Amino acid sequence: MAKAKQKTVLLVANGDLRLSANQNCWAKQDEMEKELASVVAELGAKIKRAHPYKPDEKHGFIASQREGMDVFAKIDRKAPIIIAEAVWQYSHHLLHGLISHQGPILTVANWSGTWPGLVGMLNLNGSLTKASVKYSTLWSENFGSDKSFQKKLRKWLETGEVTHRTGHVKKYKSKSAPAKTKKVAAKIAADLDKNKAIMGVFDEFCMGMYNAAIPDELLFQTGVFKEQLSQSALFAEMQTVTQKEAEEVYGWIKKKGFNFHFGRNGKTGLIKAQVIEQCKMYIAACRIGDRFGCDAIGIQYQQGLKDLCPASDLVEGMLNSTDRPPVKNAEGKIILKGETFPHFNEVDECCGLDALLTKRLHTALKQPVETTLHDIRWGDWDQSGTTKDYVWVFLISGSAPVEHHVGGWKGSHGYRQPAMYFPKGGSTLHGIAKPGEIVWSRIFIEDGKLKMDLGRAKVIELPKEETERRLNETTPQWPIMHAVTYGVSRDQMMARHKANHINVAYAHSAKDADKCLYAKAELAKQLGMEVSLCGTDAKGKLL
Numbered sequence: 001m002a003k004a005k006q007k008t009v010l011l012v013a014n015g016d017l018r019l020s021a022n023q024n025c026w027a028k029q030d031e032m033e034k035e036l037a038s039v040v041a042e043l044g045a046k047i048k049r050a051h052p053y054k055p056d057e058k059h060g061f062i063a064s065q066r067e068g069m070d071v072f073a074k075i076d077r078k079a080p081i082i083i084a085e086a087v088w089q090y091s092h093h094l095l096h097g098l099i100s101h102q103g104p105i106l107t108v109a110n111w112s113g114t115w116p117g118l119v120g121m122l123n124l125n126g127s128l129t130k131a132s133v134k135y136s137t138l139w140s141e142n143f144g145s146d147k148s149f150q151k152k153l154r155k156w157l158e159t160g161e162v163t164h165r166t167g168h169v170k171k172y173k174s175k176s177a178p179a180k181t182k183k184v185a186a187k188i189a190a191d192l193d194k195n196k197a198i199m200g201v202f203d204e205f206c207m208g209m210y211n212a213a214i215p216d217e218l219l220f221q222t223g224v225f226k227e228q229l230s231q232s233a234l235f236a237e238m239q240t241v242t243q244k245e246a247e248e249v250y251g252w253i254k255k256k257g258f259n260f261h262f263g264r265n266g267k268t269g270l271i272k273a274q275v276i277e278q279c280k281m282y283i284a285a286c287r288i289g290d291r292f293g294c295d296a297i298g299i300q301y302q303q304g305l306k307d308l309c310p311a312s313d314l315v316e317g318m319l320n321s322t323d324r325p326p327v328k329n330a331e332g333k334i335i336l337k338g339e340t341f342p343h344f345n346e347v348d349e350c351c352g353l354d355a356l357l358t359k360r361l362h363t364a365l366k367q368p369v370e371t372t373l374h375d376i377r378w379g380d381w382d383q384s385g386t387t388k389d390y391v392w393v394f395l396i397s398g399s400a401p402v403e404h405h406v407g408g409w410k411g412s413h414g415y416r417q418p419a420m421y422f423p424k425g426g427s428t429l430h431g432i433a434k435p436g437e438i439v440w441s442r443i444f445i446e447d448g449k450l451k452m453d454l455g456r457a458k459v460i461e462l463p464k465e466e467t468e469r470r471l472n473e474t475t476p477q478w479p480i481m482h483a484v485t486y487g488v489s490r491d492q493m494m495a496r497h498k499a500n501h502i503n504v505a506y507a508h509s510a511k512d513a514d515k516c517l518y519a520k521a522e523l524a525k526q527l528g529m530e531v532s533l534c535g536t537d538a539k540g541k542l543l
């Protein structure tokens, strides 16, 4: 390796707020940092941690915003700095310091599914983008042997900047949209303009995901407005739901053939009492959402509620389904009968807005309306010999609608949420996404504007052993989607995507999915977003 100019690079490792997560994940972070330090040394520079390992806490992560501020107050603002991530991290622990930083910034993640480090880095990238902070980003499966990674790292060490090719991204101009899709989009846009719509937000801002909050001023143009709801109100409403009502929801789920995996001890296993509380939350969420006339709702859950009651995941998966337990409002009317009540996980408002638009578009185009977000968790080449395509692991931290799963309700499973993240447990809504054509999309904020990226992909089936390998490399309790993106490579996706989350929606065929994509692009454009199309259609034609 050619030597770069000798210099010291500061390293910052950001973590979760939860001590249990930071302790559990520390070993992998430590391993990754050592590998990175050795490559940086080979390149002639030196890594210096900007904050120490904390023996009493048994980890070396920054674990709060204040702690992050104290770390950044002491560092040279002009120094080159690497944010190295092997775990899920709360971006706001660092954002302040990176906003003030004057030296080159590099975010780095190892290509590992073990903990959501790639997810963490993508969130930080999205947050830095929204905050207009200049940064570079790199990822690699093996820092020590990946020549292309080393070349790019050397470039960053020498120049303070490294870029990636993003030629797969093309600005959407209405010309490419079929006339029918324009008509559908115009009708929905006009309705939003006249009648408006509401996103119910049960506590804004989850786990430091600054990128996920849409400033109200940017939302106004879309005709969608927020109803600021509170998780305390949700918890209070849960207390008004009777045991009988909760048992009815539970019985409904059981009758559908859903597979709960119960254990004996609620500390580490799933127990019925946790599920009953989730059934209460499901009813409470429907009722509050209905009372406020919401078109979509988002429950923050991971901070606050996590210490009070079981996880919201089973609730969220059901809300995103058309085949869900009926809930009556105070007037005795079933709330949104036969419809989804779109839910945006972790109150990612960019996903909420997308889900709200998707429901309307797919209803108008007679396509499946069930949507969800996933984490871009990881990806790998198929090891079963099924496909030569690169296969992503889209895997969200708890639930997806059963319509997305092979076998629907019967093919879906409820596991206890991992104790290190979710002390009060609760069932996930796990399943393996069924093969089919999808549209993926992401609304994000850049240059103070609302933007949307869209692309096409297919979900493929992989043999049981390969699916299990992927689940065991990540978090097996969570729902998985084997996705192959058309005309967008792993590195192109990583270079461009400005979020940890990605929205996905099925269509009946490849042709229908193309139509859905153009209709969504057109609608987003009419709502004032800057829209880009990424990659190709199923046949390889540029979008």
Ligand SMILES: C[C@H](O)[C@@H](O)[C@@H](O)C(=O)CO
Pocket (backbone or CB within 6 Å): 088, 116, 119, 207, 302, 346, 375, 396, 397, 421, 500, 501
């Ligand atoms: C449980 C974790 O905090 C997850 O919620 C996290 O990895 C995410 O899903 C981030 O999108």
